[in-house]
Amino acid sequence: MPQSTPNADFRDLSAFDALEDGKIMPFSLDGTPVVVIRDGDSVHAFAGKCPHKEAPLEQGAFCRTEKGSVLVCPWHKAVFDAVDGSLVEPLALDPLPQYPVQVVDGRVLVGLRPMQREAPEKRQENESVLLLGAGAAAVSAAVTLRAEGFAGTITMVSEEKDLPYDRTALSKTVLVSESEKAHAPPVRDEEFYSERGITRVRGHVAQFDPRTRKAKLQDGTELTADHVLIATGAVTRKPDIPGVDMKGVYTLHREADAERIAAILDPNLAVTIVGSGFIGLEAASSLRQRGVGVTIISDTEIPMEKQFGREIGIRLRQLHEENGVAFVSDARVTKIYADDGKDGTASGVELDDGTRLPAAFVLLGVGVTPATDYVSGLERDKSGAIVVNSQMRVTRDGDTGGYPGVYAAGDASAVFHDGAPRRIEHWRHAEVQGRIAALAMMGHDTPNVPMPWFWTQQFGKKIELLGWGENFDNVALEGDIRGFKFLATYIKDGSPIALAGAGHAADMARAAVDFDGFLKEKAGSGL
Known part of the structure; x- marks a missing residue:
């Protein structure tokens, strides 16, 4: 175990023996949250919040992989090197600030200021x-x-005229905001592009x-x-039906789309959403939180059954119905119509059985x-x-x-x-x-493409999904689906191929960097 002389710019946070090997421990460093990780005989300290959205990292996962130890964010699965905090995988785009550590007489001391990172050597100037x-x-x-x-x-x-922005916010948070605040956060501010000499062309x-x-x-x-x-x-994608290009028919793919919708929202409105995928359901959640009446037209009875399976799909539909969303299932929109005197503005949708459903506006969520x-x-x-x-x-x-x-x-x-x-x-x-x-x-070694991870947030409930979108023939469910605290393992021909979870952020973080290893550990622990 390394020993050194204590420094006045350090704070004594813990006994070395009190740190459990491989466990992320949160501490306050004169009011600043940090996490301390013991990795065998070594101890490392980092900022306590992810640089992406400030997720508390003690709720994430510390994992030992073939390429070394990593720290995984619980919310959006950014991966950092657990030795020096360097970025391994997004969603974060910045490294994790690292704090100096001294171990003196069996005590773990952490420096008050993050360590400075060396600037990379400049290269490829003429490219x-x-x-x-x-x-x-x-x-x-x-x-x-x-x-x-x-x-x-x-x-x-x-x-687009605006800075590159976080598109995930459009259906999750922008529609919930009042019109003057209905903007997606930029991924980087204007100074980032100007200071780093990145030319933006519209x-x-x-x-x-x-x-x-x-x-x-x-x-x-x-x-x-x-x-x-x-x-x-x-x-x-727009369905090939009459009226799809009318005024009052919206899609939700760009910030301007979300801004236009947010500007006209009123609790007295009734809206029809065509499609019950991620965008359709997330938009329904946001619109209901603004008090808007919502009807979803879907060609299937169970939303997102292909992605999550029957049981979770049924629970998602129940969640929406509990919050006032109406479903018209096993139906297909054949026409978007406008009443006389509406100046070509959509008045509602017509279904394949001839039923007409009036709507203040129509939102298409049928894919891209x-x-x-x-x-x-x-x-x-x-x-x-x-x-x-x-x-x-x-x-x-x-x-x-x-x-x-x-x-x-x-x-x-x-x-x-x-x-x-x-x-x-x-x-x-x-x-x-x-x-x-x-x-x-740049000619660097490139990592393997990791298993894709995605999350959806609906009526305050978050479900994470890890997988390549393959078809499955069986689902092994554990936990409380109704309470949104569960893990679901998706199986094809007897082998696990995907994982979904709610209320299991650390487990999903572990699986995101080592899917097979996580499943072996879970089987061994009896979870």
């Missing part, structure tokens, strides 16, 4: 990166490039040639770079399609997403080399898993992919 898009994948790539010392030019193209990408790495914008501007990341995300039509010559999956290898490099006719210097990430991409390309529409997955692409551009 350039072009980021097509400004969502989770593109911002993660930009942050990673600068954090790793990339000193060349970075250009980011976005259709425009619509009309064409991209992977052979020349040249992008052409709708206004005729042409851009090219040594490295190009296709990260234009997805566009909202990859925004990749402007790219030619690349391998696609059946949805139109660009197929990439484990380094996010595009493929061509089965050639994993594809076109040198061209990458894709986020909703626009599909990465191979179990022999088939899979497109994952999750924020964390997009950030992970953007980070991997940036590391590949």
Whole structure:
């Protein structure tokens, strides 16, 4: 056990022997929350809150993996190196502040100020990166490039006028806010881009040639770079029905969509939502919290049964019904109609049995399609997403080399898993992919693509899902589904392939970094 002379800038927090090996212990360092972790004979101290959303890290997980020990955030599963606090995986985009530790006469002393990190060595000054898009994948790539010392030019193209923002907030929190506060938080502030020399260009990408790495914008501007990341995300899918383009018919994919909806909300309104997926259910939750009447039209009786299974899907429907949401199940919208005198503004929806349901406005939540039509010559999956290898490099006719210097990430991409390309529409997955692409551009070793993780928040209840979206044939449930404190293991051909949980943040954090190891531990402990 290391020994050293105590310093006045340190505080005595604990006896070394009082620290349980591998357990995250919270302390107050003169009013500042920190966590202390004993890892064998070593002790490490870090900021007590995740730099992403200030989650209390003592509620997360400390895990020993093949590549070393890590600390996992309980809320959004950011992963940090448990020795030096460096970022391993998003959602956080910053390292975890580390505090100096001394062990003197069996006591653990922690310094009052975080340790300074060495600036990365500048490299690739004469190279350039072009980021097509400004969502989770593109911002993660930009942050990673600068954090790793990339000193060349970075250009980011976005259709939206505002700073890149947290899209997950649109259905979860923005709609709950009064109209003047209905804004998604920016992922990074304006100073980040200016101080790090990241040029933001507003425009619509009309064409991209992977052979020349040249992008052409709708206004005729042409851009090219040594490295190009296709990260234009997805566009909202609209059903092919009459009236879908009327006024009063909304989608919820961009901040402007949420702002328009929030501006017209009134408790006296009755709204119809078409679709009972993540967006539809989260939007219903937010609208009901604003006092708005909500009816959900769904072609299935049980919402999200494909993702969560029958039992959890039934409980989700019950949760919504308990909070005043009405469901019209096994129904299909065949028309959006406008009453006479409404000036072409939607008055409601007509169902396949002829029933008409009036509504103040209609919200479509029927999914998205990859925004990749402007790219030619690349391998696609059946949805139109660009197929990439484990380094996010595009493929061509089965050639994993594809076109040198061209990458894709986020909703626009599909990465191979179990022999088939899979497109994952999750924020964390997009950030992970953007980070991997940036590391590949710099010639660094890239980590394996982790199992995708997602969360949904509805009427104050949070459910986490870990998996690749594969079909399952059995669900092993443990705990209290009604009280939203459960774990669900999804099984295919006798093998676990996915996990869902509510009220089990630490377990889900552990599984997020070592799925198989967690299941073995759980089986051994009898949980």
